[in-house]
Amino acid sequence: MVENKMKSFVPEAGTCIPWKIKKEEFGVLAGNEEIVKSSWEMLDALAYAFIWFWVQR
Amino acid sequence: MSKEALSKAMAELEEEQVIALVKELLGSGVAPLEIVKALQEGMVEVGNRFERGDYFLSELVMAGEIMKGAMDILEPHLAGESTEHKGTIVIGTVRGDIHDLGKNIVVMLLKGAGYKVVDLGVDVPKEKFVEAVKETGAPLVGMSVLLTSCQGALKETIEALRAEGLNPKVIIGGNYVNETVKKHVGADYFATTASDGLKAAAEVFGA
Amino acid sequence: MSDKEKLFQERFKRYTVALECGKPDKVPVVFPLGEWVVKYTNTTLQEAYYNVDKSNEIIGDVIRDLDFDVMFGAINLWWPPMFDGMDCKLYKFPGIYFEENSGFQYVEEEYMKAEDYDEFIANPTQWLATKYLPRICGEFAEPGSYRATVALIKGAAAFAMHNDKLTKTGEKWAKEYGIVSATTGMTKAPFDTLGDALRGTKGILLDLRRRPDKVLAACEAIVPHNIAYAMITAAGDTSLPCFAPLHKGAYPFLSLEHWQKYYWPSWKAVIEGLWALGKRTFFFAEGDWTPYLEKIAELPDKSIVFCIDLTDAKKAKKVLGGRFCLYGGVPTTLLTYGTPEEVKDCVKRAIDELGGDGGFVLAAGGVVMSDAKRENIVAMIEAAREYGVY
Ligand code: B12
Numbered sequence: 135m136v137e138n139k140m141k142s143f144v145p146e147a148g149t150c151i152p153w154k155i156k157k158e159e160f161g162v163l164a165g166n167e168e169i170v171k172s173s174w175e176m177l178d179a180l181a182y183a184f185i186w187f188w189v190q191r
Numbered sequence: 192m193s194k195e196a197l198s199k200a201m202a203e204l205e206e207e208q209v210i211a212l213v214k215e216l217l218g219s220g221v222a223p224l225e226i227v228k229a230l231q232e233g234m235v236e237v238g239n240r241f242e243r244g245d246y247f248l249s250e251l252v253m254a255g256e257i258m259k260g261a262m263d264i265l266e267p268h269l270a271g272e273s274t275e276h277k278g279t280i281v282i283g284t285v286r287g288d289i290h291d292l293g294k295n296i297v298v299m300l301l302k303g304a305g306y307k308v309v310d311l312g313v314d315v316p317k318e319k320f321v322e323a324v325k326e327t328g329a330p331l332v333g334m335s336v337l338l339t340s341c342q343g344a345l346k347e348t349i350e351a352l353r354a355e356g357l358n359p360k361v362i363i364g365g366n367y368v369n370e371t372v373k374k375h376v377g378a379d380y381f382a383t384t385a386s387d388g389l390k391a392a393a394e395v396f397g398a
Numbered sequence: 399m400s401d402k403e404k405l406f407q408e409r410f411k412r413y414t415v416a417l418e419c420g421k422p423d424k425v426p427v428v429f430p431l432g433e434w435v436v437k438y439t440n441t442t443l444q445e446a447y448y449n450v451d452k453s454n455e456i457i458g459d460v461i462r463d464l465d466f467d468v469m470f471g472a473i474n475l476w477w478p479p480m481f482d483g484m485d486c487k488l489y490k491f492p493g494i495y496f497e498e499n500s501g502f503q504y505v506e507e508e509y510m511k512a513e514d515y516d517e518f519i520a521n522p523t524q525w526l527a528t529k530y531l532p533r534i535c536g537e538f539a540e541p542g543s544y545r546a547t548v549a550l551i552k553g554a555a556a557f558a559m560h561n562d563k564l565t566k567t568g569e570k571w572a573k574e575y576g577i578v579s580a581t582t583g584m585t586k587a588p589f590d591t592l593g594d595a596l597r598g599t600k601g602i603l604l605d606l607r608r609r610p611d612k613v614l615a616a617c618e619a620i621v622p623h624n625i626a627y628a629m630i631t632a633a634g635d636t637s638l639p640c641f642a643p644l645h646k647g648a649y650p651f652l653s654l655e656h657w658q659k660y661y662w663p664s665w666k667a668v669i670e671g672l673w674a675l676g677k678r679t680f681f682f683a684e685g686d687w688t689p690y691l692e693k694i695a696e697l698p699d700k701s702i703v704f705c706i707d708l709t710d711a712k713k714a715k716k717v718l719g720g721r722f723c724l725y726g727g728v729p730t731t732l733l734t735y736g737t738p739e740e741v742k743d744c745v746k747r748a749i750d751e752l753g754g755d756g757g758f759v760l761a762a763g764g765v766v767m768s769d770a771k772r773e774n775i776v777a778m779i780e781a782a783r784e785y786g787v788y
Contacts, residue, residue: 144521148626183630184557185527188534189595190586190627191476191488191504204607241650248651249603256604289503292599314503339730340433340501340767366685366708371735 150181194221194229201233202240204250206257209233213261223268230261234303241296242386248292255299276307278396281323281359282333283311285344290337290365297333297364297385304389306396317348324357331395333388334378336365346376353377362391405576409467410637413578413759417639417678417703417723421756425749425786427779428580428725428761430733431471433501433768434775435460442498443768447491450474450563454570460772461575466779468759469571470580471766476502477560483552485536488595501768509533510596512605515612518596519619530596565633581641581680583632585672587665588620589613590645599646606656617664625671632677639680639703640672648685662693673701680725683709684764691717706752707763715752724752725759728778733762733770738777745781753786760786 145152153171157163163170193216200208209230216226237254240246246254280301284294291313301308309327311319324332332352334345345363352359363373364382373381380391399407412422436446439456446453453473461469478491491502509530510518518525532538537549571577586594592613593602605613628640646652647661669679681702687694688710694702699721706714706726714724727748732741745760752758760782766775 145523147523147622148630150523150527179630180558181554182523183627184554185523185531186623186627187557188486188488188531189526189591190584190624191595206607244650247649247653247656249606249653249656252600252603253607256600287500287503289506338501338767339734340769342734342769367731369731372731375735 148179148182150178197229198233201230202236204253209257209261213264223265226265230258231303238300238303251296277305279307279327279329280331280333280392281309281327281329283315284313284335285341285348286314286316287344288336288338288341289313294335297388300385300389301392306392317351320348321351321355324352324359330359331392332359332361334363339367342372349377360395362388364388402574402576406572409576410578413468416757416759419700419720419723419757421788423788425753425782426467426759427782428468428470428759429461429466430762430766431469432766433473434770437768438772444492444498446473447478454567464779465783468578468580480553480556480560483556484549487534506598508598508601515616519615522619522623579638582635582638583628583640585624585628585640585642585668587644587647588617588624589661591620591624592616593646606660613660621664621667624668628672636676639678641680643682644684648687649689654689657690669697669701673698681705683707688713711752723757723759725761726763727752727760728762730762730764730766733766733774736774738773741774741777742781745778746785749785
């Protein structure tokens with residue numbers, strides 16, 4: 135099962151699934167890592183804001 | 192001696208001690224009503240400390256919780272006993288408004304001072320106020336409002352009471368009420384603190 | 399540069415100079431946006447809440463001919479379709495629950511139980527996603543189910559759509575009307591994050607006696623999140639302050655001792671953390687904060703804008719003036735019950751008392767709601783221009 139491969143972690147503030155965790159799961163990236171990383175972080179921040187939106191009312 | 196200790200423990204917010212003393216007094220045959228009275232005396236002291244600025248909302252909420260715990264123990268023993276009180280007051284937060292912390296304090300202190308309080312809760316439609324006044328014949332109605340946008344509901348509620356020929360005195364309370372709002376809505380008193388409410392009640396009931 | 403762009407630059411400078419405690423050319427004046435703009439139209443409140451374009455049209459009509467600098471407040475702070483899509487219980491809006499012209503209501507409950515503290519503290523974001531969301535949203539009753547999955551897609555889509563709309567609206571006000579937004583981004587005091595939506599007012603106040611260590615640990619755990627949340631919701635902007643509506647730090651919630659122990663340290667840490675990133679905090683002190691002014695004065699100079707609602711304005715001026723920009727001056731009730739004449743007098747007095755040496759923004763103290771009168775708001779803005787020239 136997939137879940138066995140997933141490490142447990144405590145994401146730091148501003149992130150849900152930090153890039154460094156996901157990068158490990160991706161393994162070696164064949165292309166430009168910076169592009170993948172910045173898009174990942176942008177969407178991750180959006181997810182973070184969504185989750186916290188419901189308490190920051 | 193224990194009754195004074197109970198009042199004191201209540202005033203000092205000593206939860207465990209209050210519960211223990213209530214049980215002890217009950218066990219030793221003290222009349223449940225006497226115990227309630229001692230608790231109320233403690234409550235009055237809590238109110239006084241709030242007025243003096245020694246206690247804050249957090250202390251009042253705690254006091255309410257302790258009182259509730261004590262009453263849960265006492266209630267089964269109170270059945271049948273006629274509780275005497277100084278008079279009945281209907282109170283609620285008006286339609287559209289759900290703020291109730293201030294109102295709850297007022298309820299607590301009025302009860303502590305020996306009134307029977309019918310608390311209608313929050314977001315109370317005018318019909319419910321009318322109904323409650325008809326049922327209880329309460330000579331005093333308290334309306335709490337925090338939102339300025341709901342001050343119109345005060346006026347509507349008071350008009351609804353008058354339209355039914357009901358003429359209890361009306362006291363409005365909340366942080367943004369003043370003489371102007373009072374006049375505008377046709378109330379008899381306004382209150383920005385709980386003790387304003389106690390004063391008005393004393394006047395109405397001559398207590 | 400278009401005329402409107404020039405106007406924007408001028409007003410932006412006026413506002414930000416005041417935020418820096420300086421003396422601009424005129425006292426910046428704030429337009430209090432709220433439900434009151436809707437009542438002068440034949441649109442219902444429900445329509446205005448649901449239909450953002452419609453409410454923007456209404457706002458556009460009201461502000462077109464007015465000369466003010468900054469806009470504060472919102473009609474569409476919470477977009478009901480997003481709540482409906484997830485069957486979220488936090489708010490009740492007109493439409494499903496109330497008739498078309500009622501305001502909305504918040505439903506306060508202990509959504510986080512006392513026994514949840516440890517799990518929340520250990521991993522707040524995960525706890526919110528996996529425990530809190532299912533509790534506040536009917537559609538998430540069975541996480542992972544068809545219903546829950548669809549609801550999550552809708553909620554996230556609505557969130558992105560609505561945020562995008564708000565951003566575009568802000569840009570439109572700036573470009574077409576030359577108006578500056580009062581704030582960018584949003585945050586809270588950790589004690590309020592915990593007390594408002596998680597433990598509830600009663601819950602947190604009792605916790606202060608029953609499990610004080612948990613309250614402290616939770617507030618500490620929230621600090622970095624409230625800094626991150628501010629910066630993400632501000633999209634990195636540091637030119638304008640971050641909105642922070644403050645609740646349970648007002649008098650008479652906590653004794654000074656409790657306030658100093660439970661409310662202040664974590665809130666101060668958020669403000670200082672933001673300030674270190676160059677972000678100022680819009681200290682929206684709802685209610686009366688008079689007893690705590692001396693403590694607030696400990697903050698780094700200029701790190702906040704202090705908003706005066708029911709706080710003693712003269713004392714605020716004395717304790718905070720010069721080191722922090724003050725914001726306010728017109729009581730919300732005056733906008734409802736006063737006459738334009740009375741409003742004008744009040745503006746004049748406020749400028750004399752609070753604005754004399756700069757570092758002052760003229761505004762309504764609290765949230766302006768549906769009861770305010772248009773003529774009074776126009777009078778406030780006009781009087782600000784009349785008396786507010788340095
Ligand atoms: C706590 C709070 C909430 C809590 C309420 C929790 C609850 N169970 O009550 C929550 C978070 C749910 C809430 C929601 C909202 N709130 Co609110 N809230 C407050 C806050 C911070 C404190 C109010 C309070 O409890 N004070 C403490 C109590 C003890 O004081 P009090 O109520 O004044 O009561 C005392 C006296 O007034 C008097 N009294 C009161 N009632 C009565 C009645 C009688 C008969 C008598 C004799 C005396 C009396 O005695 C009391 C004890 O001394 C105030 C700001 C402030 N600090 O005042 C805003 C405030 C009231 N809220 C406001 C707003 C706008 C809202 C919302 C619309 C906004 C939102 N974004 O969600 C919703 C409205 C929901 C609704 N439909 O009602 C605005 C209202 C603005 C306006 N123009 O009226 C305020 C003023 C904030 C601001 N500065 O803008 N709120």
